Every structure is written in structure tokens, then in C-alpha cells.
Amino acid sequence: MTTRSGFRDLVHGVLPEAKVIAEEGGATLYVWTDTTGARLIITTEGDLVRAVTTSYAGPLAARLADVRAADGGLAIAEIVDADDDVLAGVACELEELQLLGDTEDLPAGDACLVGLGRSVEVFDGPEEFLASDASRMTFAGEDAADETGEPMRFEPESFSPDGAFTMQVDAVARVNGTVLDVARHEVERTGQGFTAAQVRTGxxxxxxxxxxxxxxxxxxxxxxxxxxxxxxxxxxLAA
Known part of the structure; x- marks a missing residue:
């Protein structure tokens, strides 16, 4: 695991290689991408690093519409299908947030949506998932139940944007889904390994x-x- 000082050294070390994608009000937004696809989104003000976000250069496998800036440096948007029908709302960190400006009626666009796993459980298939406690829906810390008293459960492929509709917007979500593909990487600069899995959900x-x-x-x-x-x-980037 990289120490705090080690991470700071990494950020300053990659800045000369990073791409500038936005400059506004004295702040500069950089994106650095490793050969593995690991990314750092770095915001600087003068010589100071103000914020760093970790991400991944995955496929553009989701579609976002009605993208707007939200409190806390986040964005809110709708995830839509190919016909622009709404699948879910979402709150997230958006790499290109500074480029939104006052844009209204922004066209829907293809997007890479990355979930940094905080806790992950795995199951051999849908049946095992549905029989587990992980599939149970909860509300205010209590199990949700239907009219017969049976516990309500998430579908094996379901997306719950937990932080999109709270009083304080947060870029968190519960993702239940099927693993389609797995790639394992090691970041050359740090020697740290990570797994990037393409997941179908919602x-x-x-x-x-x-x-x-x-x-x-x-x-x-x-x-x-x-x-x-x-x-x-x-x-x-082209807007």
C-alpha cells in the first residue's frame, strides 16, 4: 500500500507527464493515465495540489444525460439507454467537471463509469446471490419487507445510487451485477496491483x-x- 508521502511524491512525479484539460480561475485540471489504464485527475492552483481523484480509463459503456454540477465538487446525471430512456440517476466525480460551465441542454454522451470498490462480495451465480444477505434491501438500517412479510431483495443486476438523492450528495452507489470480463494490472510506478472488471448492472x-x-x-x-x-x-472535451 502506498503511504501518504509516497502518494504525494507520485502525484508530483506524474504532473509533468499529465495532460491539461481545463484551466479556470487560477485552477488547472490535469489527467494522467498509466499504461495500465490507471488514472489520476489532479487539480492544482499555482504550485499547490488542491485535489486528486483516482480513476481508470475503461470502455465508454454507459451513457449520461442531463449532467449538472452539484455541491461538493460532484456531478449529478441520468444514466440512459440507447433511446435516451432513463435507467437511473447517479452522483459521481466527473473528470471533466470544470468543462461544464453554465452549459444547458447538454447532449447525452457516452461515458466511462468507474466504481472504486469499497467492499465487494462475490457469488457463483444469481441463485447464490438471491439466497444471500447481500441481496436484502434495507431502509434506515432495517430489512425492507413486502406485503407478505418476506424480505425484499435486489435483483442480481441492479444499480442503487445511494448518494444521488440524499440531503448531502455523495458519489456512492450499491452495484449488483454480472462480471463480464476481468483484467489484472500492475502500476509500474508503484508496483501496486489492481483488478478492473467489466460489470453489467441495471x-x-x-x-x-x-x-x-x-x-x-x-x-x-x-x-x-x-x-x-x-x-x-x-x-x-469538444463541447
Whole structure:
């Protein structure tokens, strides 16, 4: 695990290689991408590093619409399908947030949605997931039940944007989904390994990133993950 000072050295070390994507009010936004796809989104003001976000350069497998800035340096948006029908709302860190400006009626665009896994459980298939406590819905810390008293459960492929509709917006979500593909990487500068898994959930796909072995992921598994969400919408670069 990288120490705080080691991470600080990493950030300052990659800044000369990073790409500037926005400059506004004395602040500069950089994006650095490792050969593995690991990314750092760095905001500086003068010689000071103000913020750093970790992400991953995954496929553009989701589609975002009605993207707007929210409190806390976050963005809120709608995840839509190919016909622009709404699948879910979402709150996330958006790499290109500074490029939103006062734009209204922003066209829907393809996006990479990355979930940084905070806790992840894996199951051999939908049946095992549905029989587990991980599938139980809760409300205010209590199990939710239907009219017969049976516990209500998440579907094996379901997306719950827990932080999108709270009083204080937070870029967190519960992701239940099927693992489609798994790639294992090691960042050259740090020697740290991580797994990037493409996951189908809630009618779209996203990338789930976890440290190597936490847990081991295999295509065909069902995951139940609490995640922190980061998104990239390249069409904003040309807006």
C-alpha cells in the first residue's frame, strides 16, 4: 500500500507527464493515465495540489444525460439507454467537471463509469446471490419487507445510487451485477496491483476496480459492491 508521502511524491512525479484539460480561475485540471489504464485527475492552483481523484480509463459503456454540477465538487446525471430512456440517476466525480460551465441542454454522451470498490462480495451465480444477505434491501438500517412479510431483495443486476438523492450528495452507489470480463494490472510506478472488471448492472455496463485479490474476480460471477463513482465523458472535451 502506498503511504501518504509516497502518494504525494507520485502525484508530483506524474504532473509533468499529465495532460491539461481545463484551466479556470487560477485552477488547472490535469489527467494522467498509466499504461495500465490507471488514472489520476489532479487539480492544482499555482504550485499547490488542491485535489486528486483516482480513476481508470475503461470502455465508454454507459451513457449520461442531463449532467449538472452539484455541491461538493460532484456531478449529478441520468444514466440512459440507447433511446435516451432513463435507467437511473447517479452522483459521481466527473473528470471533466470544470468543462461544464453554465452549459444547458447538454447532449447525452457516452461515458466511462468507474466504481472504486469499497467492499465487494462475490457469488457463483444469481441463485447464490438471491439466497444471500447481500441481496436484502434495507431502509434506515432495517430489512425492507413486502406485503407478505418476506424480505425484499435486489435483483442480481441492479444499480442503487445511494448518494444521488440524499440531503448531502455523495458519489456512492450499491452495484449488483454480472462480471463480464476481468483484467489484472500492475502500476509500474508503484508496483501496486489492481483488478478492473467489466460489470453489467441495471441495463448498462461499468468498470469495477479493486486491489488485486480483494477479492479475486472471475467472469460469470455476480458481485455485490459498495462503490465510489468516478465518470469520464469525453464529449465534454469538444463541447
Amino acid at each position: 441495463g448498462f455496463e461499468m468498470t469495477l476496480c479493486v486491489p488485486t485479490g480483494e477479492p479475486d474476480l472471475v467472469a460469470g460471477q455476480v458481485v455485490a459492491a459498495n462503490t465510489y463513482l468516478v465518470a469520464s465523458m469525453p464529449s465534454l
